[in-house]
Amino acid sequence: MQYRQLGESDLSVSAICLGTMTYGDQNTESEAHEQLDYAIAQGINFIDTAEMYPVPPKAETCTRTETMVGNWLKNQQRDKIILGSKAAGPRRGVSWIRGGPSSLDRTNIRAAIEGSLQRLQTDYIDIYQLHWPERNVPMFGQYLFDPAQELDAEGKQKEWVSIQNQLETLSELIQEGKVRYIGLSNEQPWGVMEFLRVAKEYNLPRIASLQNGYNLLNRTMELGLSEILYREKIGFLAYSPLAFGHLTAKYIDDPAANGRATMFTGYAQRYTKHNVTPASAAYAKLARENGLTPTQLALSFVYHRWFVTSTIIGATGMNQLKENVGAWHTKLSPEVLQEIERLHLAMMNPAP
Numbered sequence: 001m002q003y004r005q006l007g008e009s010d011l012s013v014s015a016i017c018l019g020t021m022t023y024g025d026q027n028t029e030s031e032a033h034e035q036l037d038y039a040i041a042q043g044i045n046f047i048d049t050a051e052m053y054p055v056p057p058k059a060e061t062c063t064r065t066e067t068m069v070g071n072w073l074k075n076q077q078r079d080k081i082i083l084g085s086k087a088a089g090p091r092r093g094v095s096w097i098r099g100g101p102s103s104l105d106r107t108n109i110r111a112a113i114e115g116s117l118q119r120l121q122t123d124y125i126d127i128y129q130l131h132w133p134e135r136n137v138p139m140f141g142q143y144l145f146d147p148a149q150e151l152d153a154e155g156k157q158k159e160w161v162s163i164q165n166q167l168e169t170l171s172e173l174i175q176e177g178k179v180r181y182i183g184l185s186n187e188q189p190w191g192v193m194e195f196l197r198v199a200k201e202y203n204l205p206r207i208a209s210l211q212n213g214y215n216l217l218n219r220t221m222e223l224g225l226s227e228i229l230y231r232e233k234i235g236f237l238a239y240s241p242l243a244f245g246h247l248t249a250k251y252i253d254d255p256a257a258n259g260r261a262t263m264f265t266g267y268a269q270r271y272t273k274h275n276v277t278p279a280s281a282a283y284a285k286l287a288r289e290n291g292l293t294p295t296q297l298a299l300s301f302v303y304h305r306w307f308v309t310s311t312i313i314g315a316t317g318m319n320q321l322k323e324n325v326g327a328w329h330t331k332l333s334p335e336v337l338q339e340i341e342r343l344h345l346a347m348m349n350p351a352p
Contacts, residue, residue: 001043007208024064087112141270183209249284275350
């Protein structure tokens with residue numbers, strides 16, 4: 001396994017990170033622990049979770065994932081594990097999380113971290129991220145910024161907690177030893193640069209990482225964010241490298257195949273768009289023509305991009321997990337990479 005520095009932090013993370021968002025819904029606790037044990041045995045030292053997990057979020061399952069991870073973590077050598085978790089933000093209809101967080105203010109962020117620490121049975125989290133921005137931004141399948149969403153029903157500007165205030169609270173958590181480093185998730189270029197600007201101006205903690213979706217069907221972060229990552233030395237954590245399973249080609253081979261897309265219909269709107277199926281089929285065809293599985297093609301592409309620090313993988317079964325980890329050893333030829341670019345230009349970002 002290869003290890004890489006996460007941004008300007010002193011965290012050395014494995015190039016593959018084990019995602020846990022199926023634990024507590026699609027995976028039992030014993031299955032979760034089997035996956036975690038296997039990942040560690042393969043040299044993976046980085047585990048990603050969130051207070052909101054499992055996904056899709058539901059009142060009856062919320063926070064189960066962290067509890068399952070915590071029951072495993074308490075039996076591990078803590079300083080050998082890089083643990084990441086995330087605080088849910090407002091305006092996403094998750095009323096069962098802390099009573100429905102109205103903002104990312106001091107009260108909510110503190111409640112989030114205290115709950116996560118208790119469930120994870122640890123004194124600190126290595127990389128603590130804001131799961132999504134508090135302010136109005138397009139995400140999770142939305143892709144157009146809408147200024148009308150800045151106004152309330154009376155036409156007044158909506159209020160949101162300033163980035164300075166968010167960073168001040170996160171700074172307190174670092175000073176108290178509850179968090180080592182901070183990061184952002186599902187963030188846009190303006191937000192990343194504003195967090196960096198405010199941190200510098202007010203001598204507040206600097207973000208170490210950005211966790212956004214990235215795969216063959218969604219390469220939007222290349223359009224602006226990749227330069228920021230390079231110039232500002234921000235680590236990039238790529239999630240959903242298999243695009244909700246679409247890039248495995250199982251839904252091409254059998255549209256009714258058992259998986260997240262068929263189990264949770266209507267949840268992931270970014271994968272219901274027009275060109276998702278044709279693009280998935282084209283990438284699967286390219287893979288098979290070159291002696292690869294569609295999974296190997298999709299994962300190898302993300303694993304070996306120059307700006308990707310660690311790729312977050314998830315699986316519901318051990319065979320899936322083994323294939324996903326094994327894909328690290330697959331290297332795509334220049335000819336295959338060139339054909340990927342041709343397909344990308346023909347069907348650019350069908351699932352933004």
